[in-house]
Amino acid sequence: MEQEFCTAVFWRGGEKIDLHGLEPKVVRHLSVTGERKVDVSFLRAYPNLEELILMEKCEGVEVLSELKQLRHLTLWLSAPVSWENMYLPELRYLHLRGEKNGDVTPLLSAITFLHLEEMRKIEDISPLLMPAIHLQKLYLQSLPAVQTLPNLDRFHDLYAMKLYELHKLNDLTALSHSNLHYFAASLIADKMSAGNLAESVMAIPRLKGAALELVDRSRRRYGQIQKAFAAAGKSPLLCEEISDLTVWLSL
Incomplete structure (x- = not known):
């Protein structure tokens, strides 16, 4: 049975993370968005992510290199980040929305x-x-x-x-x-x-x-x-x- 998409929403006054009762370590599909800049280093707790959507402003994206199962990434950022030296060996699907995602060429070698x-x-x-x-x-x-x-x-x-x-x-x-x-x-x-x-x-x-x-x-x-x-x-x-x-x- 296909796992439901989990969500992590951050706003200026707080946050809401809905994992449908799952533990972070078993979550495979996650969407992250927020009104304020989000430090995505918390994704270390999600080592088995296969699909990730990042929207709005993010920092700490270097953590993605630790997500060894990540195959599908969607970026719709409102402020660019640095993907320099980023290596995601299993990444095969990349969806880019908008023009503020930064230089994503390091992500494309195996796409x-x-x-x-x-x-x-x-x-x-x-x-x-x-x-x-x-x-x-x-x-x-x-x-x-x-x-x-x-x-x-x-x-x-x-x-x-x-x-x-x-x-x-x-x-x-x-x-x-x-x-x-x-x-x-x-x-x-x-x-x-x-x-x-x-x-x-x-x-x-x-x-x-x-x-x-x-x-x-x-x-x-x-x-x-x-x-x-x-x-x-x-x-x-x-x-x-x-x-x-x-x-x-x-x-």
């Missing part, structure tokens, strides 16, 4: 799943991705300033990509140099024609499935996309079910 969300100002994600050489899945969400996808040819293990709310995206040529098998996109590339969008996706050399019905809320381009795939004899590659996040995560 297989990266989710970037709500980065309003970042225009080029290439520098951030550089250390993630073992990346298998990439989810880009709500990156309104991004116009071009990074070069994907260096990510030999990257087989699944999901895009959501990249309205200014106007160049998908990187897809043709990728090893992707699955591609899902919603609310992207507002100014790209249906034909160019379809051609860019069909150019993925190893494509097994693409979900493109929701590239517009009105679905105005999808009819033309379907026609383009049909004309190329690639209609079977349109697999709309993979646009569902649960399905995409299971690929």
Whole structure:
């Protein structure tokens, strides 16, 4: 039976830690947030954490190096911290929300799943991705300033990509140099024609499935996309079910 998510909430007048009756040493999933700066060194009492969410202001993050089971980390910090010399050997899933998490590149060396969300100002994600050489899945969400996808040819293990709310995206040529098998996109590339969008996706050399019905809320381009795939004899590659996040995560 899956363990419930435990929470630790810190506010200016106190704190509330809800572990659902569990002892800290057996907790596997924990969310930490607070109105004030939180010293997360208390996490030493949680040696078996596998999944951790850190939100707002934190200090003492070096304690994470002692969490030898940590595989899934979500950061949504309101003030950056230093990740220098941080080594998390089991970390495979990193979800970054916002742009104030500090230089997270030391966390990326073994990452297989990266989710970037709500980065309003970042225009080029290439520098951030550089250390993630073992990346298998990439989810880009709500990156309104991004116009071009990074070069994907260096990510030999990257087989699944999901895009959501990249309205200014106007160049998908990187897809043709990728090893992707699955591609899902919603609310992207507002100014790209249906034909160019379809051609860019069909150019993925190893494509097994693409979900493109929701590239517009009105679905105005999808009819033309379907026609383009049909004309190329690639209609079977349109697999709309993979646009569902649960399905995409299971690929």
